[in-house]
Amino acid sequence: MKKILYLEDDLEIGRIVKEDLEQRGYFVHWLTSGEGAVEALKDEELVILDVMLPGLDGFTVGQRLKRHHPEVPILMLSARTSVDDKLQGLNFADDYVTKPFHPEELAARIEVLLRRNQRAMPEEIRVGRLIVNLTENRILTQSGEEILLTAKQHQIFMYLLRHPNQILTKEQLYEAVWGASFLEGDKSLMVHIRYLREKIEEQPSEPKIVETIRGIGYRVKL
Amino acid sequence: MKKLRQSLLIQYVLIILVATMFIPITVPALSILFFNFTPEDDSSDRYYNGTDIEQMWSSTAKELGGATEEQIRDKFLEMKGIYPEASLYFIDEEGQNRLKYPESLEIPQHWSASYAVDFMKKNRGGEVDPFTVVSFIGDDQGEGFIVLQIPRSDMVSPSSINGELYNYFIIGTFILILIGFIVISTLFFYRIRKRLLHLQKVMDTSEGNSIPSAVEVKHQDEIGRLGQSFNRMVEELETGRKREQEEEKLRKELIANLSHDLRTPLTTIRGHAYRLKKESLSEDGQESVDLIDEKVNFMAELMENLLSYTLLHAGKYPYHPEEVDIVRLIRTSFAGWYPIFENMKFKIELEIPDERIVWNIDPQWFHRILDNFFQNVYRHAGNGRYVGIKIENRSVIIEDRGPGMSAQSGKKGAGVGLSVVSLMLKEMQLNWDIDTSEQGTTMKITPK
Numbered sequence: 032m033k034k035i036l037y038l039e040d041d042l043e044i045g046r047i048v049k050e051d052l053e054q055r056g057y058f059v060h061w062l063t064s065g066e067g068a069v070e071a072l073k074d075e076e077l078v079i080l081d082v083m084l085p086g087l088d089g090f091t092v093g094q095r096l097k098r099h100h101p102e103v104p105i106l107m108l109s110a111r112t113s114v115d116d117k118l119q120g121l122n123f124a125d126d127y128v129t130k131p132f133h134p135e136e137l138a139a140r141i142e143v144l145l146r147r148n149q150r151a152m153p154e155e156i157r158v159g160r161l162i163v164n165l166t167e168n169r170i171l172t173q174s175g176e177e178i179l180l181t182a183k184q185h186q187i188f189m190y191l192l193r194h195p196n197q198i199l200t201k202e203q204l205y206e207a208v209w210g211a212s213f214l215e216g217d218k219s220l221m222v223h224i225r226y227l228r229e230k231i232e233e234q235p236s237e238p239k240i241v242e243t244i245r246g247i248g249y250r251v252k253l
Numbered sequence: 254m255k256k257l258r259q260s261l262l263i264q265y266v267l268i269i270l271v272a273t274m275f276i277p278i279t280v281p282a283l284s285i286l287f288f289n290f291t292p293e294d295d296s297s298d299r300y301y302n303g304t305d306i307e308q309m310w311s312s313t314a315k316e317l318g319g320a321t322e323e324q325i326r327d328k329f330l331e332m333k334g335i336y337p338e339a340s341l342y343f344i345d346e347e348g349q350n351r352l353k354y355p356e357s358l359e360i361p362q363h364w365s366a367s368y369a370v371d372f373m374k375k376n377r378g379g380e381v382d383p384f385t386v387v388s389f390i391g392d393d394q395g396e397g398f399i400v401l402q403i404p405r406s407d408m409v410s411p412s413s414i415n416g417e418l419y420n421y422f423i424i425g426t427f428i429l430i431l432i433g434f435i436v437i438s439t440l441f442f443y444r445i446r447k448r449l450l451h452l453q454k455v456m457d458t459s460e461g462n463s464i465p466s467a468v469e470v471k472h473q474d475e476i477g478r479l480g481q482s483f484n485r486m487v488e489e490l491e492t493g494r495k496r497e498q499e500e501e502k503l504r505k506e507l508i509a510n511l512s513h514d515l516r517t518p519l520t521t522i523r524g525h526a527y528r529l530k531k532e533s534l535s536e537d538g539q540e541s542v543d544l545i546d547e548k549v550n551f552m553a554e555l556m557e558n559l560l561s562y563t564l565l566h567a568g569k570y571p572y573h574p575e576e577v578d579i580v581r582l583i584r585t586s587f588a589g590w591y592p593i594f595e596n597m598k599f600k601i602e603l604e605i606p607d608e609r610i611v612w613n614i615d616p617q618w619f620h621r622i623l624d625n626f627f628q629n630v631y632r633h634a635g636n637g638r639y640v641g642i643k644i645e646n647r648s649v650i651i652e653d654r655g656p657g658m659s660a661q662s663g664k665k666g667a668g669v670g671l672s673v674v675s676l677m678l679k680e681m682q683l684n685w686d687i688d689t690s691e692q693g694t695t696m697k698i699t700p701k
Contacts, residue, residue, distance in 0.1 A: 041517055047524030083513055110516035111509060112557055113564075114617055115571055131519040131553050133546070134527045198588040202581055215580075215609045246603030246642075247588050 033145060034058045036075040038068055038092065039108070040084050044130075048079075051134045052141070065092035069099050077144055079137075082109035082120070090119060097123040104144040108132065156192060158253060159240040160233060163192060170231070183208065184227040187220075191241060191251040200248040224249065259473050261445065268441060272434040276427070283426060287419060299335050301410035303384055310386040310401050317399070318391025322351060325390075325399070329354055338407035340383070343390075344369075345397035376402075384408060448476050456483065464490050505569070508560060515556055523549045558669040565676045572680065577616045578609045580644065586623040587642060593631060594640055602641040602652075610644060612700055614681045622674050626651045626696055629670070633658075637693055647699060654693040 035057050039045040042063070049059045062071060065087035072078065078096055082089035093105050104125040109116065112129045120127045125147075126140050156163045161178070162171045168185070170178040180188065186208045191199060205213040205220050213220075228235040242250045300306045313332070317325055322343075329341045333354050342353040348364040361368060376385035383402040390396040455468045467484040470477050526545040534542065564570040583605060594601055612619075630640050634655025641652035678685045678698065686697040 041521070043521045044517065044524060047521070047528065051524075051527070110513040110520075112512065112516075112560070113509075113571075129553075130516040131523045131549050134524060196592070198591050200581070200584045200588055202584070215578075215607060244588070244591060246605050247584050247591060 032056065032058045033077070034060060034075040035077045035079060035141070036068070036072050037061045037079045038063075038065060038084060038089070039079070039081045040064060041081075048134070048137070052138070055138055057141075065089065068092050069095050072096060072100055072103065076103065077141060078103055078105045079141075080105055080107050080124070082107060082111055082116070093120070094123050104147070106137075106140060106144060108137070156253065158192070158251060159231075161231060161240065165189075165192075178230050180227065180230060181223075183223050184230070187223055188227060188231070188241070191249060192253075195251055195253040198244050198248050198250045204248065261474050261476070264474075265438075265441060268434070268437055272430065272437075275430050279426065279430070280423065283422070284419070287422060288415075301408050303379075303408070306384070306401070306403065306408075307386045310399075311388040314388035314390050314399055315392065318396065320390070326352055329399075332401070336401075336403055336407065338404050340402040341400065343397065343399045346395055347397075351397075445476065448472075452476065452480060452483070464494060501569070508563065512556060512560055516553065519549050519552055555669060558673050561673045562669055562676065565673060565680070572615050572618070574613050574615050574681065576611050577614050577619065579612050579614075579619070579649065580605050580608070580610050582616055582619055583623065583642060583644070583649065586620055587627070590624075590627045590631070597631070597635060598638060600639045602639075602643075604641070604643040604645075606644055610647070612681075612683075614683070618677045618681060622677055622698075623651075625670050625674050630655070634694065639693070649698040651696045652693060657691050657694055658687070658689040 033056075035052060037045070037049065037052075037059050039048065039061065040063050045061055045063065049061050052059050060071065060075060062068060063085075065084045068078075068087075069092075078093075080089050080093050080096075084092065089107065089109065093107065096103070096105060105123065107120040107124040107127045108130065109120065109127065110130040111117075117127050125144055128137060128140060154164060154166050156165065160173050162173065163169075164171070168189075170180065170188075172178065187204060190204060190207050199207075201220055202213040205211075205217070208220075224241060225235070228238050228241060231240055232238045240251060242252065244250055300309055313328065317328060320328075325343050329343070329352060332341055333339065340354065340358050342358065342360060343351045344364050345351050348366070348369070350360060350362050350364065353360060364372075373387065375381070376383075382405040384405055386401045387398055388401075389398045452468060456465050465487060467487050468480045470480040470484070523546060526542050526549070530539065530542045530546075561570060587603070591601065627640075630651070630653045634640075634653035636656060637654025639652070639654040641650070643650040643652070675685065682701045684699045684701055686695075686699075688695040688697070
């Protein structure tokens with residue numbers, strides 16, 4: 032059972048969140064002030080932190096926690112919505128959720144953070160007619176044929192798989208794969224995607240795995 | 254003395270007064286000085302006037318009546334002492350030249366009657382140079398005559414030279430006084446001008462915070478008092494600024510606290526609604542819970558917009574303009590909204606070029622504006638099932654086929670959001686056109 036350290040001074044909100052997260056199968060260690068938070072953090076895998084805490088404020092507590100336990104992700108939960116506050120929070124925190132948040136949204140974000148931290152991607156992803164083994168970096172068709180990709184094709188495909196259901200713009204993809212800023216008019220990404228499709232799609236002219244979102248970018252739906 | 258130092262007017266009046274008083278006082282004073290120091294050179298035995306010389310010469314000749322040549326010579330030497338420039342000669346009754354001074358004088362040894370007449374004729378008149386006087390020795394004409402010739406240049410008396418000098422002296426003095434007055438006046442005004450310029454420079458210099466620093470007051474005159482007033486003003490400005498900053502800080506804290514205090518109960522409401530939803534509820538109950546949830550969202554957004562609007566209006570909303578490729582920005586922004594419109598079975602039309610279009614805007618602000626537009630399409634234009642984004646002729650166009658803004662009665666609250674958008678666009682120098690009808694709404698953003 033995953034443990035979460037939760038700092039919240041509002042008793043009502045605290046109770047609801049604790050209850051909901053416990054129902055979702057987490058163990059919640061709830062503190063009502065920032066004092067002693069660093070000492071309290073032992074085997075918890077995530078910290079949920081309110082900004083307006085009595086005594087030490089959330090920003091200070093968060094920075095201290097990050098200094099002592101840099102590996103533990105911090106999710107800020109705050110009623111402060113200004114860009115400045117968000118930026119200040121994201122200096123050290125891994126996510127920033129504003130109140131009033133929806134409990135389901137909070138749960139989803141917690142899941143993302145925990146997964147990211149553990150690199151807990153499933154070993155195998157099924158996408159269309161393919162089975163992608165992420166640990167072995169192998170792509171097989173359902174019939175067991177292995178598909179070999181070039182380095183760039185592989186990088187592009189993996190980046191899309193790591194951001195499933197998300198539309199990635201040309202710029203985002205290019206900059207993630209090539210590591211250089213995208214120049215308008217550069218066709219190399221398009222060309223690589225065309226070759227990628229020829230290898231992985233059943234009908235490259237009607238792609239089902241790597242979707243083109245016209246005018247925006249590409250998406251892989253899982 | 255104190256008053257003098259405190260008033261530029263009095264100082265200047267004094268300068269004028271001194272300048273005017275100088276003339277009546279200095280002229281007599283200088284005259285006295287002048288005449289006391291120039292030599293009183295009217296040595297009594299010397300004459301400069303023609304008539305006086307003639308009289309002196311004829312009486313000398315009379316006195317020489319019966320005198321020996323030796324005596325005449327002595328007299329001549331005496332005369333020569335008084336009139337060093339003069340020529341003197343003695344012609345006896347025979348017409349024989351007996352004495353002449355200076356020795357180099359070229360005159361005939363023997364004077365014939367015709368020569369004498371010619372000589373007399375030549376040397377007569379007021380203008381003839383040298384001035385010539387002829388006198389017979391003694392009472393009758395039997396002893397011959399003596400001649401005295403003085404160059405006109407030697408007949409100018411020193412006092413008349415002094416008179417001329419005096420005129421020059423007075424005129425010179427006047428000119429000097431005038432120049433002195435001009436110089437002093439110029440210096441006086443130059444000093445005033447310098448101080449005024451200095452003051453102006455100090456008032457102009459803004460040290461970033463736009464309040465000039467205080468000036469140093471050295472003199473207690475009008476300009477000095479101006480400086481003091483200026484310093485008082487600066488001081489007041491500074492206290493005002495400080496107070497304003499304190500108020501600003503208080504206000505910011507108040508808004509932040511208010512926002513926090515309102516959001517906390519909203520969070521609780523939402524949490525409880527969520528809990529309720531998990532209970533077994535009737536269909537109506539579920540609907541109510543959904544409505545509560547939706548209203549919580551709406552309230553939160555309203556608060557956010559109100560906060561932004563207040564900050565924007567006060568010019569306190571953080572603004573960081575930079576060169577932004579809006580094509581890329583729109584693409585990124587719409588990538589987030591695409592799945593939502595896709596789920597709602599919208600027809601999505603994107604017509605954005607494959608080239609950079611750079612605007613000088615704050616990307617965060619523009620993101621927020623686009624989000625606001627897309628949100629409005631999502632909320633109010635769902636019936637149209639259409640969203641279009643175009644970049645045409647340097648304009649960004651967002652279209653929907655909803656019922657138009659006038660029909661947006663169901664879900665109000667777009668007002669504050671659009672006010673925020675309007676303020677942000679204005680701040681970023683962007684023009685904004687809305688074309689709304691029952692067939693749909695078109696938003697158009699164009700740089701000015």
